Amino acid sequence: MENVSGKIIFLMKLWETPLFCSLFSYGYIKIIYNFGTLQTEIHAAYKEEVPVYKILKKEVLSDVVKLMDIDAPHVARKARAGQFVIVRIDEFGERIPLTIADYDRDKGTITIIFQELGKSTMHLGRLNPGDALASFAGPLGHPTEIENFGMVVCMGGGVGIAPIYPITRALKEAGNRVISIIGARTKDLIFWEDRMRAVSDELIVCTDDGSHGRKALVTEPLKEILGDKDNKVARVWAIGPAIMMKFVTLTTKPFNVPTVVSLNTIMIDGTGMCGGCRVLLEDGAQFVCVDGPEFDGHKVNWESLLSRLSFYRDEEKKAVEHWEHKCRLDGTLVKGRE
C-alpha cells in the first residue's frame, strides 16, 4: 500500500504542473495503476482533437467587434433568423452561445459577429481565416416568428445589431413596414448601418456620446415613434445588452405593444441539458436554449436575469487574466490590448 500512496502523492504533485495538466487532458498518458505484479497502462485511443470548422472570412467591424464566416454546412442548411450556435474554440475552450448574424445555404457558411468581452470572445477575435474552431453546433433555439404584422420596430444595441439584421430583413421581406433603431455607446461600435438601411423603411442611428447620429439612448426615438398617433406599431424586436432590452420593454409597456427580446444567458450545452440558462418569466422558469432565445419581454424578470448574468463575473475576470498572462508568455499579445 505504501508504494501506491507514494505514487499517488507523486501524481498529485505532477498534477499541479501545467505540463502534466495538458498532457493528462489530451489523454496521451494515463497510468492508471501500478499495483502488484502487473503493470497496466491504458493508452486512450483518444486522438488530439482537430478543429474542423474553418474560418473563411474575418472582418474587423470595430476595435472590439469582429465578424467571421464559418464553414459549417450542417448548420447553414437549416439556419433561420433568430437562432443561435454554440461555439467552442479548442480543446480547452468553453461552449459559448452566439446568435446567427447571417447564413448562406449554398456556400454552407454561417456569419457570426461578436464583441470581445471575455476570454473566449477575445481569443476568438485573435483567430484568422485559415484557423478553425473545435465545435460549431446548431442551429439552436426557435427561429423568429415572421409574418406580416403591419408596422414593426427593430432595435439593435451594440453587438445586437448583428442578430437584429436577419430578423429585420425577414420582416421586411414578409411585407412589414419596418422602422429600425440601432445604437451604441460611440461611433466606432456602430456597424452594418448600410445593411440595416437597405432592409428598413426608416433607420435611426443613436450614440450615447453623440459621435454619430442622434445623441440619445435607443429608447428615446422609440418612445417618440410609439407616441405618434399616426403610427400603429404592431410589434417591437429588441436585441442588445440585457439592460437595454429591459428599458425597451419598460418603454413599450405603457403603449401595450408586444415586445420580443432575444436573451443571451450563460449556457453550457445549449440543448436543454444543463438548465444553466433558465430565465424567470411571470409564469415560471424556462430554458433560453430550447424555449427561446426569444421571449415576450414584458414577462421577463429582469432583476433575476441581470443578477444571474453577473454570477460568474469574478471567474470571467480570472479567465481573462490567465489568458493574457499566457499570451504574454507566448509573445502573441497584440499591441493595443495591454
Added chain:
Amino acid sequence: MAELKPAERMKIKRHEMPNQDHVLRRGNFEEVALGYSLETAKTEAERCLQCKDPKCVQGCPVGVLIPQFIKALREGDMVKAVEWMKVKNNLPAICGRVCPQEVQCEGNCILGKKGEPVAIGRLERYVGDFELSQRTCPLVKAPKTGKKIAVVGSGPAGITCAVDLGREGHDVTIFESLHGPGGVLVYGIPEFRLPKSVVHGEIGYAADCLGIDIKTDHVIGRSFTLDELLDDYDAVFLGTGAGLPSFMRIPGINLNGVMSANEFLTRVNLMKAYQFPEYDTPVKLGKKVAVIGAGNVAMDSVRCSARLQSLQAKKTGDVPGEAHIVYRRSKDEVPARQEEVHHAAEEGVIFNFLTNPIEILGDEKGNVRALRCVRMELGEPDASGRRKPVEIKGSEFDMEMDTVIMALGTNPNPIVFVDAAGLERTKYGTAVADNDSGRTKKKRVWAGGDVVTGAATVISAMGAGKRAAADIGKFLKGEVSWD
C-alpha cells in the same frame, strides 16, 4: 495452480478492491478503485464454481458469458478471456466500473447465498483494462451489406447498438450533439469513477475497427430532423437518453447558486472545470453545498463537490467546506449503489436523511443563503413499495448553504421529437418503444435506453441497444417485416 475442488474454491475469500486512500482522494479527481492485480484477479477467478446453469448470466442485461471468461482468466489465457467477453459485451472496461453488479450478475451468484459472490464486476474490469492496454482482440467487421444506419446519441445505448450493427457489416453513422462521444459516460459520470480515457479508449477503438463515423456537434431535430435521416438511412436508432433536468417546484430555484446536477456535472466532467482556468469553463461552488436527492447522480455530485472544496481549500489554506446530501427518505431507501454511498461517507460527505427542502432563501444580491427544510418521518409504504415520508408538523428549520444542487432525475430531451411525425411519446415525454425489439411506433425507427425508460442505468441502456441492434439486423436482412 492445480485444479481445485469446489469446497476449496468456496474457502477462498472474496478479494477487496484496492482503493485510493480516502483522505488523498478527496483532493483529486483520479480514479478511486485502483483495480485488481493479475495475481488477485486469478485467485478471485478461482472462486467461480462454473455452474452448469449459471444464474449470473441470467442476471446480466446483455448476457455476458461469465463462466467462460472467468475460466479463461484463471487459466491465465487473457486473450481467450477477452474473446469470450467480447461475444456479448463490447465495452467491458466501462461496465466493470459502473454496473450495479450487486443486483445483477453478483446478486444472482450462487456463492452469494451463503457467503460472498464472485467479484464478477471487478474481474470484468480487469479483462476490459487488459484489452484496453493490449489490444489483442480487434472487432471484426463482416462483409459490407451496403445498408446504412443512423444512430442518434453516442451514450451507452447508441454505442452498443452501433458496434453490434457495425460488426454485422452495416454502414453506421453516429450523430452526437455534444463535442465528443460518450453521452452520460462523459458529461455525467465523474472521472474518479469512470476515467474519460477509458470511455474514449473503448469508443474510439470500436469505431476505428468497424469504420463507424461519429459526427459530433450534430443536433438531431435541429441540424437534421428524424424524417430527413429516414430519407438517407435504412434504419434509425434513437439513444438520446434523458438529459432534461427536473427542478423542484419550490420558491428560490432561480437564485444564484442553484443548479441542476446536470449543469454541475457537465461543467466539472465534460468541460473539466476542476482545471479552471487551464480550461475555460469555471464552476462556482460555495463552502456549504447541499445536493438534493440520493441517487447515483446525487452521489456523483456530492463527491465532486467535496473534491472541488478540497482543491479550493488547498489553494486558499482554509479548511475545506461541507458537502451535504439532503434526502427526504431514510438511509434504507437510498437508491444509489451501496459502494457510492460508502465512498461518499468515507470522503466526509454529510448525510441529512428524512429532510425535505421547502424553500431556498436568498440574500440581497440574489445569492443562495440557506435551505429551508422540514423533518420527515416514515409512514405507510407507497406505490414504489418504499415507506412514504410524511412531514412532521412544525419542524421547519434553516440550513445555512451557499450552493444547492438538484439531483432529482431527468426526462428525455424533446428536441429529437421535432419533425418526427408518428413517433409516439408517453405523458412522461419518453418514446414509446417495444421492450424486446426497441421498435417505436414510427416505421424504421428504433429506440432504447433512457429515452424509453426514463433515467435508468448504463447497462440497461446497453441491453436495450443490443436488443434493438438484433432486431434492426434481422429487419435489414429481410428476416422479419415491420408489420
